[in-house]
Amino acid sequence: MTGGPDLVVAGAGGGLAGALRAAELGLSVLVVEASEHFRRGNNTSMSTAMFPGAGSRWQKAAGVEDSPDRFAADIAAKTGGRADARLARTLAEVSGPLVEWLADSAGLPLSLVTDFNYPGHSVHRCHSVPGRHGSSVIDHLARRVREHPGIDLLVPAELVDVATGPGGPGAAAGVRGAVVRYPDGTQEEIPAGAVLLATNGFGADRALVERHLPEIAGALYQGGERSRGDALRIGGGLGAATGYLDAYQGHGAVAAGAGTLVGWATIIHGGIMVDLGGRRFGDETRGYSEYAAELAARPGSTGWIVLDETIVEQCRPFQDFRDTVESGVLVRADDAEGLAEATGLPAGALARELEASGAAARGERPDEHGRTHWERPLAAPYAAVRVVPALFHTQGGLLVDGDAAVVDSGDRPIPGLYAAGGAAAGISGHGAGGYLPGNGLLPAFGLAYLAAGAIARRTTTREN
Ligand SMILES: Cc1cc2nc3c(=O)[nH]c(=O)nc-3n(C[C@H](O)[C@H](O)[C@H](O)COP(=O)(O)OP(=O)(O)OC[C@H]3O[C@@H](n4cnc5c(N)ncnc54)[C@H](O)[C@@H]3O)c2cc1C
Numbered sequence: 001m002t003g004g005p006d007l008v009v010a011g012a013g014g015g016l017a018g019a020l021r022a023a024e025l026g027l028s029v030l031v032v033e034a035s036e037h038f039r040r041g042n043n044t045s046m047s048t049a050m051f052p053g054a055g056s057r058w059q060k061a062a063g064v065e066d067s068p069d070r071f072a073a074d075i076a077a078k079t080g081g082r083a084d085a086r087l088a089r090t091l092a093e094v095s096g097p098l099v100e101w102l103a104d105s106a107g108l109p110l111s112l113v114t115d116f117n118y119p120g121h122s123v124h125r126c127h128s129v130p131g132r133h134g135s136s137v138i139d140h141l142a143r144r145v146r147e148h149p150g151i152d153l154l155v156p157a158e159l160v161d162v163a164t165g166p167g168g169p170g171a172a173a174g175v176r177g178a179v180v181r182y183p184d185g186t187q188e189e190i191p192a193g194a195v196l197l198a199t200n201g202f203g204a205d206r207a208l209v210e211r212h213l214p215e216i217a218g219a220l221y222q223g224g225e226r227s228r229g230d231a232l233r234i235g236g237g238l239g240a241a242t243g244y245l246d247a248y249q250g251h252g253a254v255a256a257g258a259g260t261l262v263g264w265a266t267i268i269h270g271g272i273m274v275d276l277g278g279r280r281f282g283d284e285t286r287g288y289s290e291y292a293a294e295l296a297a298r299p300g301s302t303g304w305i306v307l308d309e310t311i312v313e314q315c316r317p318f319q320d321f322r323d324t325v326e327s328g329v330l331v332r333a334d335d336a337e338g339l340a341e342a343t344g345l346p347a348g349a350l351a352r353e354l355e356a357s358g359a360a361a362r363g364e365r366p367d368e369h370g371r372t373h374w375e376r377p378l379a380a381p382y383a384a385v386r387v388v389p390a391l392f393h394t395q396g397g398l399l400v401d402g403d404a405a406v407v408d409s410g411d412r413p414i415p416g417l418y419a420a421g422g423a424a425a426g427i428s429g430h431g432a433g434g435y436l437p438g439n440g441l442l443p444a445f446g447l448a449y450l451a452a453g454a455i456a457r458r459t460t461t462r463e464n
Contacts, residue, residue, distance in 0.1 A: 004191030005030040008178040010159035013044035014444025015198025016141040021452035023150035034158040042224040047134035050126040052438035053099030058112035068092040078120040079429030088427040090402040118437035119287040133319040174415025201394030201422030202229030222390040231423030235398040245396035250292025256386040258327035261320040264288040271307040278349030283371040289435035292389035395426035403454035404447040420447035
């Protein structure tokens with residue numbers, strides 16, 4: 001890469017998809033990644049690997065009728081119309097081609113998840129890999145990147161700034177290069193025509209979380225430790241506009257003691273959540289993200305997910321759930337009384353909730369919290385796991401256009417600067433409630449994919 005690569009990708013999470021796409025389109029690419037442990041430490045590697053894809057061939061084969069319109073409508077409904085409509089439309093449109101590209105070009109063994117549906121998706125739309133875990137996604141993409149002759153991977157190397165101005169590979173003023181720092185403290189400017197910020201959000205920066213997301217600041221942070229707001233700082237320094245900084249993905253089902261993800265499939269298959277008083281406190285099927293702050297506000301900031309042996313079996317496709325079971329934090333009991341004893345929950349309250357939720361699930365009377373999605377009533381023998389709320393990642397960041405180009409406050413692209421994933425503002429509106437499952441990986445992979453296409457078009461035009 002004499003003279004520098006066409007594109008520097010900062011961050012080897014969803015950024016890897018951008019690198020592969022750009023190389024496929026003939027660009028030379030350098031990926032700089034700050035953490036040696038990114039394959040187990042970044043958010044993509046921790047994820048449940050659910051990729052929404054509207055209109056995919058797997059949906060068609062399964063007879064699922066879906067379209068970008070329908071997906072965009074689901075996003076609008078989940079966010080109460082408060083998502084960035086332009087970006088939501090762009091990502092809904094790219095979601096189907098993206099999952100097919102991830103399978104066909106990047107070689108990810110994706111298939112449609114049809115055994116349950118996440119809250120807010122009106123049809124089966126999420127695609128995942130065997131084991132449903134992001135570690136295998138990252139392992140696979142990192143291997144592809146290392147093997148690709150058009151991509152160099154520099155680890156550990158931290159992007160500390162983006163140099164702009166005329167004189168670089170780009171003819172017009174704009175990105176001139178990436179300023180990278182190595183562990184020994186030395187820095188260098190690597191000339192490049194474009195930089196993709198794929199460094200995730202600011203979940204690991206306590207002060208930023210306290211400022212923008214006070215409702216979840218006291219909860220466990222369960223995301224990548226390198227999500228330190230670097231894109232906000234670097235992009236901000238270049239005049240980028242920011243938005244939706246109060247948006248985040250929370251989760252209400254991290255196993256206390258084990259730190260593993262219990263997962264919301266437990267709820268969708270019929271489980272309930274109670275607080276330490278043994279009482280339910282809402283319609284659990286609204287979504288796991290909003291349940292984080294709701295659980296955080298309960299006494300002791302903790303609760304229990306109550307499930308049964310059928311649900312335990314139904315959740316086994318999830319590696320995270322299997323890890324939870326194997327860690328020994330699941331308690332089991334033959335009846336409600338035994339469950340109260342095993343969990344320490346008040347027996348009367350717990351028995352009443354089991355009776356009332358059973359009646360609602362059987363359609364005998366309306367649920368007092370308005371829950372209408374009941375796969376089946378819980379049945380003895382029961383199981384339960386104590387859960388704590390967590391912040392998984394932030395959804396606000398740099399504003400981007402339909403090419404993933406970072407824009408300024410006048411909505412004008414900053415030439416050569418792109419952002420994807422947690423570095424960019426997402427499509428979840430404000431707060432936690434707008435987060436639709438997949439709203440993490442879709443902007444991470446979708447915007448990286450779109451940025452690669454746009455940079456390839458720009459580079460070709462410049463060279464001709
Ligand atoms: C348990 C869990 C389950 C989840 N499940 C899902 C799911 O099923 N579906 C979904 O859509 N979302 C899910 N999410 C959210 C999803 O993981 C994230 O939204 C997504 O992975 C973000 O991707 P990213 O590329 O922006 O960040 P990351 O994957 O975190 O990658 C960013 C990379 O940038 C590196 N980096 C940071 N700063 C610098 C710098 N200055 N220079 C160089 N490198 C830097 C980091 O080390 C990191 O490797 C889940 C999250 C968690 C925690």
